[in-house]
Structure formats: C-alpha cells, structure tokens
Amino acid sequence: MKLFYSKWLDKKMDIPAAFRAAQLEMKKKDNDPEKWAGLC
Numbered sequence: 028m029k030l031f032y033s034k035w036l037d038k039k040m041d042i043p044a045a046f047r048a049a050q051l052e053m054k055k056k057d058n059d060p061e062k063w064a065g066l067c
Contacts, residue, residue, distance in 0.1 A: 030052060035045035 031045055031049040034040050034048050035042060038045070040048065
C-alpha cells in the first residue's frame with residue numbers, strides 16, 4: 028500500500044494507474060502471489 032500511495036500522491040498518478048503500477052512493481056520484485064495479490 029505504501030508503494031500505491033507514493034505513486035498516487037507523490038507522483039500525481041490517477042488512482043487506477045497508480046494501483047496498476049504498484050501491482051506490477053510488486054510482481055516484478057517478487058513473483059510470489061501471496062506478497063502482491065492483495066493489490067489485485
């Protein structure tokens with residue numbers, strides 16, 4: 028969630044784009060769905 032909020036508030040992305048960017052970045056860092064699937 029911290030990553031999502033930084034993209035949304037700091038980088039001024041709209042909510043769907045920030046959400047998707049955070050999801051993809053988490054997936055890239057660790058391919059284990061238990062760690063990033065909560066952002067789905």
